Amino acid sequence: MKKIIDLITETMEAAFEKAGYESKYARVTLSNRPDLCEYQCNGAMALAKAAKKPPMEIAEQIADILKSSQDESISSKGPVFSDISAVRPGFINLKLSGTFLKDYLDEMNRSENFGLETMEKPKRILVDYGGPNVAKPLHVGHLRAAIIGESIKRLAKYMGNEVIGDIHMGDWGLQMGLIITELKHREPSLPYFDESFDGEYPKEAPFTISELEEIYPCASAKSKEDETFREEALKATFELQNGNRGYRAIWDHIMRISREDLKKNYDNLDVHFEWWKGESDVQKYIPDMVQKMKDDGYAYESEGAIVVDVKEDSDTKEIPPCMILKSDGASLYTTTDLATLKERRESFDPDQVIYVVDKRQEMHFVQVFRCARKTGIVDKDIKLDFLGFGTMNGKDGKPFKTREGGVMRLENLISDINDEMYKKIMENHEEDPETAVATAKTVGLAALKYGDLSNQATKDYIFDIDKFTSFEGNTGPYILYTMVRIKSILSRYIADEGIKEDEKAVLSGYGLNVCDNDAEKKLMLELSKYSAVIEASFEELAPHKICGYIYDTADAFNHFYHENKILSEEDKEKRSGWIALIRLTLRILEQCIELLGFSAPERM
Numbered sequence: 001m002k003k004i005i006d007l008i009t010e011t012m013e014a015a016f017e018k019a020g021y022e023s024k025y026a027r028v029t030l031s032n033r034p035d036l037c038e039y040q041c042n043g044a045m046a047l048a049k050a051a052k053k054p055p056m057e058i059a060e061q062i063a064d065i066l067k068s069s070q071d072e073s074i075s076s077k078g079p080v081f082s083d084i085s086a087v088r089p090g091f092i093n094l095k096l097s098g099t100f101l102k103d104y105l106d107e108m109n110r111s112e113n114f115g116l117e118t119m120e121k122p123k124r125i126l127v128d129y130g131g132p133n134v135a136k137p138l139h140v141g142h143l144r145a146a147i148i149g150e151s152i153k154r155l156a157k158y159m160g161n162e163v164i165g166d167i168h169m170g171d172w173g174l175q176m177g178l179i180i181t182e183l184k185h186r187e188p189s190l191p192y193f194d195e196s197f198d199g200e201y202p203k204e205a206p207f208t209i210s211e212l213e214e215i216y217p218c219a220s221a222k223s224k225e226d227e228t229f230r231e232e233a234l235k236a237t238f239e240l241q242n243g244n245r246g247y248r249a250i251w252d253h254i255m256r257i258s259r260e261d262l263k264k265n266y267d268n269l270d271v272h273f274e275w276w277k278g279e280s281d282v283q284k285y286i287p288d289m290v291q292k293m294k295d296d297g298y299a300y301e302s303e304g305a306i307v308v309d310v311k312e313d314s315d316t317k318e319i320p321p322c323m324i325l326k327s328d329g330a331s332l333y334t335t336t337d338l339a340t341l342k343e344r345r346e347s348f349d350p351d352q353v354i355y356v357v358d359k360r361q362e363m364h365f366v367q368v369f370r371c372a373r374k375t376g377i378v379d380k381d382i383k384l385d386f387l388g389f390g391t392m393n394g395k396d397g398k399p400f401k402t403r404e405g406g407v408m409r410l411e412n413l414i415s416d417i418n419d420e421m422y423k424k425i426m427e428n429h430e431e432d433p434e435t436a437v438a439t440a441k442t443v444g445l446a447a448l449k450y451g452d453l454s455n456q457a458t459k460d461y462i463f464d465i466d467k468f469t470s471f472e473g474n475t476g477p478y479i480l481y482t483m484v485r486i487k488s489i490l491s492r493y494i495a496d497e498g499i500k501e502d503e504k505a506v507l508s509g510y511g512l513n514v515c516d517n518d519a520e521k522k523l524m525l526e527l528s529k530y531s532a533v534i535e536a537s538f539e540e541l542a543p544h545k546i547c548g549y550i551y552d553t554a555d556a557f558n559h560f561y562h563e564n565k566i567l568s569e570e571d572k573e574k575r576s577g578w579i580a581l582i583r584l585t586l587r588i589l590e591q592c593i594e595l596l597g598f599s600a601p602e603r604m
């Protein structure tokens with residue numbers, strides 16, 4: 001199904017052509033004066049110079065053509081516009097006809113995905129998001145990657161692409177050496193530390209997840225004060241990476257336990273990865289990759305290190321060479337990401353890779369992308385996108401911390417939100433506490449995710465629990481509240497009408513009304529933008545556009561609801577038309593929040 005704006009533009013193009021002008025001037029946009037019109041075309045002003053005519057004259061000419069050609073218009077079912085007017089200094093202001101809008105929405109309503117045209121040529125897309133560092137607790141910094149990445153992934157799939165989400169764990173760094181060293185100090189008699197041990201290591205880990213969570217910070221703190229401890233940890237890291245059997249066995253334990261714990265945490269966020277790969281998986285690619293870069297003449301030695309130049313003539317700022325190996329021969333974050341691209345090309349051969357990572361890592365990715373293209377690790381036509389997100393700040397404008405000033409753990413943040421939501425739900429009306437807990441969880445997740453996603457990803461935002469959990473304003477709970485309201489009207493309608501069987505089939509057979517009031521039209525106009533919004537959100541990797549759309553839609557619905565007595569409307573046909581309208585509204589909102597990564601409860 002064509003986008004509504006494209007249908008309007010086609011009508012406009014036909015009018016421009018009929019007048020003997022080029023159709024490129026016929027661009028139509030949403031009105032920036034909604035008090036005057038719904039859509040507008042500013043082409044007459046752009047054309048005036050070339051046509052050597054005053055813009056007002058052109059606008060009037062086009063308006064006249066449009067008016068006289070309304071009957072033979074593209075909808076073939078009647079006029080597209082109910083109002084066409086030329087306005088000084090040369091705007092063409094447009095209002096859509098009720099029949100055109102009804103026909104368009106009826107067609108949307110009959111379609112499973114509301115007439116969205118999915119990708120003509122589906123792409124293979126890999127979304128790299130999450131990026132937790134194994135054995136370190138998840139903190140709020142990982143929250144944005146998870147929330148934004150999950151939404152981008154769902155959107156890419158919905159558009160018809162073949163998509164994989166890869167968690168890309170940080171699982172090969174110094175934190176592993178620190179844990180091994182600390183464990184060695186605490187329990188030196190474990191077989192993992194006995195070099196002469198050649199039997200099978202125990203299946204059970206020598207620690208639980210909570211012990212692990214205590215060991216890491218303890219070791220990390222020690223390494224900052226105690227230089228010999230740090231040296232030891234560095235050495236352990238090196239030995240782990242170079243095949244120490246006992247260390248590798250500890251590493252396996254750490255990974256198994258952490259993966260379980262991570263999965264639990266991400267499940268709580270309704271975030272799910274297809275791939276659980278990590279930095280450790282690609283280490284084996286590094287030696288050959290580096291050798292090839294040297295052989296091909298891209299990598300060279302500079303002050304002992306191995307680097308590849310990635311600066312380009314068009315650069316306006318300094319882009320330092322991409323470092324491939326440190327002077328001690330150790331690989332770096334860059335090396336790992338390059339090797340990961342190599343591995344991904346071999347295993348999935350993506351057309352596009354989208355990295356959802358903190359925007360402070362932008363330079364790293366500029367270097368990695370350039371180096372990968374230059375050295376042929378990826379093809380020239382692969383799309384590499386860095387979606388860098390801003391920081392989640394506290395009310396003081398600084399990165400969000402606990403009340404005590406420490407790093408806020410994700411789990412605690414989520415339970416804070418759920419507690420607050422629970423309080424509000426109980427305040428609202430007495431509910432049975434058990435249901436309220438479940439509802440608070442659903443609504444809490446919406447509060448958290450919507451609070452994040454409604455901001456443009458690249459911007460910093462302030463985490464404000466009172467605002468995010470409010471039932472009013474531009475919030476997740478407000479959207480859900482609106483949906484629950486629609487659900488309740490629909491079930492009352494079903495009960496009133498005595499519809500017993502297959503209510504879905506009955507309701508989906510209803511057509512919408514030709515709108516007869518402003519509030520109804522406003523809601524219809526919002527809904528009709530669906531395809532354009534989804535397409536733009538995907539192309540621009542901008543879930544906040546979906547948030548903006550559902551907020552406007554929810555507002556338009558609530559206005560419509562207050563202006564019209566839906567269930568007590570006497571005219572049966574009008575009433576069922578309204579039911580069709582609000583049911584379409586609900587279905588669209590449901591699809592949108594699914595793309596954002598949360599869902600609505602039955603009641604709240």
Ligand code: ARG
Nearest residue numbers: 128131132133168170337357
């Ligand atoms: N583990 C990294 C961090 O915490 C994020 C990984 C992002 N993805 C990537 N391919 N580099 O900073």
